Amino acid sequence: MEKVVIVMPAWNEVENIKSMVEVLTQDEFPKIGADMQLLIVDNHSTDGTAEAAEDASKKYNNVHIIQQKNSGLGWAYVSGMQYAIDELKADAILEMDADFQHPPRFVKPMVEAYLSGAEYVIGSRYIEGGSVPKEWAASRKAISFFGNLFIRTVLLNFKIHDLTTGFRLSKVRGVLDKIELVKLRDLDKFAYKVDLLYQSLKNSKKTVEVPLEFASRTKDKSKFNWKEMVATFKLAIILGIKDKQRFIKFGVVGFTGFLVNYLGLEFLKRMGLTTYWAVIVQPLVVNGATTLFGDTSLIRLAGLLFALFLVVVPYNYIVYNLFIWRTWKIPKFFKRD
Numbered sequence: 001m002e003k004v005v006i007v008m009p010a011w012n013e014v015e016n017i018k019s020m021v022e023v024l025t026q027d028e029f030p031k032i033g034a035d036m037q038l039l040i041v042d043n044h045s046t047d048g049t050a051e052a053a054e055d056a057s058k059k060y061n062n063v064h065i066i067q068q069k070n071s072g073l074g075w076a077y078v079s080g081m082q083y084a085i086d087e088l089k090a091d092a093i094l095e096m097d098a099d100f101q102h103p104p105r106f107v108k109p110m111v112e113a114y115l116s117g118a119e120y121v122i123g124s125r126y127i128e129g130g131s132v133p134k135e136w137a138a139s140r141k142a143i144s145f146f147g148n149l150f151i152r153t154v155l156l157n158f159k160i161h162d163l164t165t166g167f168r169l170s171k172v173r174g175v176l177d178k179i180e181l182v183k184l185r186d187l188d189k190f191a192y193k194v195d196l197l198y199q200s201l202k203n204s205k206k207t208v209e210v211p212l213e214f215a216s217r218t219k220d221k222s223k224f225n226w227k228e229m230v231a232t233f234k235l236a237i238i239l240g241i242k243d244k245q246r247f248i249k250f251g252v253v254g255f256t257g258f259l260v261n262y263l264g265l266e267f268l269k270r271m272g273l274t275t276y277w278a279v280i281v282q283p284l285v286v287n288g289a290t291t292l293f294g295d296t297s298l299i300r301l302a303g304l305l306f307a308l309f310l311v312v313v314p315y316n317y318i319v320y321n322l323f324i325w326r327t328w329k330i331p332k333f334f335k336r337d
């Protein structure tokens with residue numbers, strides 16, 4: 001039987017951990033056709049998380065706990081993954097948060113996708129059946145959506161719809177064991193997730209997205225903040241550039257895009273037309289966004305970026321499909337391929 005280890009970082013999550021252990025071991029694991037194990041990675045919590053996990057590991061032999069050495073979310077995952085591979089002999093590893101934002105009922109479809117041949121499974125909020133919390137403020141939804149779109153664009157990956165989710169399952173052989181985990185970038189920040197994703201996507205022969213209904217946090221506040229977000233975007237850009245082949249393509253696509261825009265502009269000028277399509281799209285989208293979500297500077301900025309994406313993303317997508325991948329597909333940003 002395939003052994004799937006859930007690596008679950010927990011920092012001051014005592015109440016969440018107690019109920020999570022029960023829900024997983026009692027309700028979810030028995031429904032899944034794999035040897036399911038839970039590995040909690042604590043970071044010297046001060047609220048008794050470690051003790052609760054310790055108790056659980058005595059009660060259930062498929063629950064384990066370790067302490068991470070270095071601080072930071074990335075290190076929690078790396079320590080957990082190494083332990084899961086070396087000590088628990090995992091065949092696959094599922095990354096999952098302890099705070100119920102990844103509802104336990106979604107473990108089963110993730111594992112099933114793996115059991116039916118996927119090497120990398122992404123819990124996706126941006127495909128049919130997936131969602132972000134309804135309670136989220138419009139600005140938060142916009143940041144998540146546009147941030148994700150931004151990373152898709154700089155990494156030139158339009159096949160995957162959710163590149164920033166923290167709910168992912170990877171096969172060990174061929175995917176995780178080919179990655180030097182301790183050398184992942186930004187392990188002290190949330191941004192490391194982009195590097196892990198980037199490398200896993202390269203190694204995986206079959207990647208699938210499974211819908212995830214992302215829940216809001218039940219207790220306390222998230223540790224994610226603006227600083228983490230900027231670091232995440234920065235790393236995405238660095239990886240996009242580091243990947244020279246993609247970078248060259250990006251440059252070629254960008255340059256021809258520039259030429260088309262420039263020639264188009266000149267053409268329209270000569271025809272006696274002063275307006276230009278990109279100039280029409282932007283104000284329309286920004287007005288639409290402020291009417292829908294409220295007129296704040298954040299929304300205006302998001303609207304502006306979105307307008308840019310409305311032009312850039314379809315253009316890149318079409319050029320890529322026609323000339324680079326040479327497989328014509330109609331963009332389906334919100335659907336599974």
Ligand SMILES: Nc1nc2c(ncn2[C@@H]2O[C@H](COP(=O)(O)OP(=O)(O)O)[C@@H](O)[C@H]2O)c(=O)[nH]1
Nearest residue numbers: 009010011041042043072073076098222223224
């Ligand atoms: N072990 C460990 N866990 C962490 C650390 N930072 C966050 N976590 C856990 O990682 C998960 C995600 O953190 P959270 O603050 O909810 O981030 P968000 O869901 O991305 O906003 C939760 O289960 C946290 O308890 C850390 O430095 N070490």
Ligand SMILES: [Mg+2]
Nearest residue numbers: 097099101222
């Ligand atoms: Mg969370």
